[in-house]
Amino acid sequence: MSATTNNTPSAKRQVLILDDEPIVCKRLKPAFQRAGYEVETFTEGQAALARVEEKKFDLIVTDLKMEGLDGLQFLGRVKEVNPKTDFIVITGFATLETAKESFRKGAYDFLAKPFKLSDLMDIVRRLERERLGGGTS
Amino acid sequence: MTSLIGNVKDLIRKWNPRRNGVPFSALYREFQNILDRNSRVLELMADLNDKMNGEYIFDRTYIHTSCKQLTDQVFNLISELRILGRETHLELFIAFDRIQREIQEELSGQQAIQGEVLTWSLEEMSRDTEDEVGAKNANLGEARNLLGLLTPDGFAITAKAYREFIKHNGLDEFISRRLSDIPENDDKALARTAREIHERIMSAKAPKALSKALRRACRRLARRRGIKPQDLVLAVRSSALAEDYETSFAGQYKTILNVQPEGLFEAYREVVASAYHPSGLGYRLKRYPEQPQAIMAVGVQTLVEASVSGAVVSLDPTDPAMETMLVSATWGPGASLVEARQEPDHYRLTRWPPFQVILSQIADKAVRLKISPGQAVTWADNPPERRTIPCLDAAQLEQLARAALQVERYYKRPQEIEWAFDQEGRLVILQIRPSSKPLPPMDFEQIERASLGAQAIFSGKGMVAQRGVASGKVFLLQTEEDMERFPFGAILVTRSTSPRLARLMPRAQGIITDVGSPTGHMAAIAREFRVPTLVNTGVATGLLKDGQEVTLDAVHRVVYQGRIKELARFEMTEEDVFEDSQEYRLLQRVMKKITPLNLIDPEARNFTPSGCKTLHDISRYIHETAVGDIIDMSRSQRLSHGTFSRQLKTNLPLGLTIVDINGGCIVDAGPIVEPSDLCCIPLLDLLEGMEKSELWTTEPISVGFGTLLSSFTQTASANAAAVRGAGRNLAVISKEYLNLSLRLGYHYTMVDTYLSGNIKDNYIFLRFLGGVADMRLRSRRARFVADVLERFDFRIEIHGDLVVGRLKKFPEDKMREKMRLLGALIAYARQLDARMDSDSRRDWYLQDFLEKINHLMEVQDERHDQQHPVG
DSSP: OOOSOOSSSSSSSEEEEEEESSHHHHHHHHHHHTTEEEEESSSOOHHHHHHHHSSOOOOEEEEEEEESBBBHHHHHHHHHHHHTOOOEEEEEEEOHHHHHHHHTTTTTEEEEEEEEEEHHHHHHHHHHHHSSSOOOO | OOOHHHHHHHHHHHHOOOTOOHHHHHHHHHHHHHHOOOOOHHHHHHHHHHGSSEEOOOOOOHHHHEEEEHHHHHHHHHHHHHGGGGGGHHHHHHHHHHHHHHHHHHHHHOTTTGGGEEEEGGGGGGGGHHHOOHHHHHHHHHHHTTOOOOOOOEEEEHHHHHHHHHHHHTTTHHHHHHHHSOOTTTTTHHHHHHHHHHHHTTTOOOHHHHHHHHHHHHHHHHHHTTSSSSGEEEEEEEEEEHHHHHTTTTTTSOEEEEEEEEGGGHHHHHHHHGGHHHHHHHHHHHHHHHHHHHOOOEEEEEOEEEEEEEEESOOOSTTTTTEEEEEEEEEOOOOHHTTTTSSEEEEEEEEEEOEEEEEOOOOOOEEEEETTSSSEEEEEEEOHHHHOOOOOOHHHHHHHHHHHHHHHHHHHHHHEEEEEEEETTEEEEEEEEEEOOOOOOOHHHHHHHHHHHHHHEEEEEOOOEEEEEEEEEEEEEEGGGGGGOOOOOOOEEEOOOOOOGGGGGTTTTEEEEEEOOSSSSHHHHHHTTTTEEEOOSSSSSOOOOOEEEEETTTTTTTEESSSOOOHHHHHHHHHSOOOOOHHHHHHHHHHHHOOOOOOOOOOOTTOGGGGOOOHHHHHHHHHHHHHHHHHHHSSSSGGGGTEEEEEEOOOOOOOOOEEEEEBOOOOTTSSOOOOBOOOOHHHHHEEEEEETOOTOOOOOOOOOOOOHHHHHHHHHHHHHHHHHHHHGOOOEEESSSSEEEEEEEEEEEEEEOOSSGGGGGGHHHHHHHHSSOOOHHHHHHHHHHHHHHHHHHOOOEOOOOEEEEEEEEOOOHHHHHHHHHHHHHHHHHHTTTOOOSSSHHHHHHHHHHHHHHHHHHHHHHHHHHHOOOOO
């Protein structure tokens, strides 16, 4: 019923959102805050990459097709730095190929834009259940 | 774009579809293509419409791609119509071209006409005109035009006017040069430059066009008020283009009272110059280094003869509980000026009805502003007996509180509102801006505690029509008469969505319904007013009690017991308001060129290509035209190669022409067929529903005054019309497929369905339209039809008296049940509009119909169970 699990850990979970359309960041931010996350948003891939090098994130939500940086490359790089970071890929150019490629690179899930906010948050809750234990998967 | 029309002309010249010998089945395939594409167009429109409720995350790319897809599809649709040999489709291309260009203009952000005007009247202002009239003017326009609050009459002097004024005086270059010359962190130089620019503006001259525009705007304003232009008394206020200038420098930009038309330009100049106050300029240089010039639009209002004036802050951020609002008030006009000299009365009120006054501090108000036309504004003493009594009574405070909450709910931010009560005691809103004191950011744990501690009455049910959070007392609306009693600030709970609820929107905090569609008409109105709305919950009227306090979370689809103020407050602390985002507003604007339906009645005069104002109009025109053509062609000799057009003989006067494209009739069927000769399953079920429901002849007249005589004459005229229109009734069939175009009297029904054992292919698409009675009765009938269809799982859209229903992927037996339902519904509804003279009747007919077909469906179910023991 509410957007979080009951056993909120003392430290907030960290999420990074990367999408070159500011509106996507603006709208996802409060939803993740509401779900108990510390949120950082980026509209440029390079800046996000630099941030990932210095800080560990539990979750990254990223677009695939952006100016200057390919989302899949980004995904690959982050997995090198911190293999434990989970990824949810959101893209407006969803094809079976991009979906498969995302999963191959280790994405947790894949959503085609536009999507319902509640669909994304359902995925996030499922992910939390699996990672925080007590979940079935 | 002229080349588009040219190409089209070429195509038409080369194409001659009315060739002899084209088999009907080939033409029919083309017809089918048109239908398919038409459905795709409607799907795309519905998809776009879905994005308006706030549940979806979409971006600019999505709007662009969807518009492209949609315009491409409509273009192809028009091209395909030529196969049927229409000669009017050049006009359709012209209409299309115009609409497409309008959409393109919106997408590229150039609204050509808007940007050329020097003044705007208040009734044309909204958030969409903000780039021209400035934030405060835009807010005031919406308060008046949308929220229905009373504001002074007036007009805006636009951003265009500002640019002209600056250019005319050679100030553009002067200002940029002087600004770029200011060394960083040199406050003295900044102050010097600010003063210099201020002086230059104060001695600038009016461009001719501006003087003319101001005179004209004043003349119009005076005419509306029934006075001479020279008798106008005006207030001139700033309305900068970027709202944060206004909030951060509230009070620095000038407001000039008691201005007469001949002094308007001087006052305008003074307001524009007030942007060059050193601290405002310093802020802009830091915040917008690339564009520190303040583009200043200005508001001109008729001066309100205020008996009392003041300000209200809808949520006091210094109140730790965040439960109160603040009002300040002083005698006479010009509260903001007066407050600089003497303390006003202060009130603190609760934020919900009945707005209890928690604190009132009554000041000694020695003076007031005195405004006499043609004279300087002066101070006057208040009479001794008025000095220490409160300026406002309880009723006035309540009125203020309501207005403040209404504005706050709409903008989803605490608001500061300047107001006055005029000599007649009416509340007039003078100025609206977001509160300059931001709310402290919400701690997630706070919200979490609040929502975990709260009891959810139901959750995860229904569909969001407008996202948002609302608290209030439940008002259970059962009859139309209840609407009169609907209290301000309540949560409207009712069985079904209905556009008639629009009347309550300004008063409602939130809306919850049992049934209804987020794409329907009411949902669209709820979005206009931004009332949080959850539809189709199935349970609301059952679980919620009249008078119960609840919190509706139409983001996460939960209804909580009690008032959970943290949830609503969280929404107000979100960095951005979705409804104010560029993307939402862009979508809203392009949708105006896409979805509204102007072409309703095929018999009406405007049912022409040039009558098409939106893409929806074009698709509807094409569909209607294509059906008419295919009927004509099925009749014509030369197209009947290999196809028989047959007449169906039934007990009902349907006048139905049957065109069998593949196995819809028995092999040796003659030119006249009976139902027993048909193999088309959907048609057979539909006919069964029509006949066996016995609703065709059953007169549903047991309520009210439906006398035998009137029903007799109605039936007679409807039948006469049926004979006249008999030629238009067509069923194109195969064993699994039915495309039915039926005109009974003045009612049009179109059903397109595929029904087979393969669940994935099954669908029904239908349109119900028209009727003899007036538009109000017809729309009531449309809502009745929609109510019925929604109960039977159809996805519904209503446009006036047109009902569009869709349903997909149901198993065969369920699909057959729906076809029987449709048959019964067509029979029942075909002349209902003349009788539905109130909404309560509509409910009665709904019950009546459901009872009657219930019996029919049960019987049918048994039969089916025997026929298909395994699903």
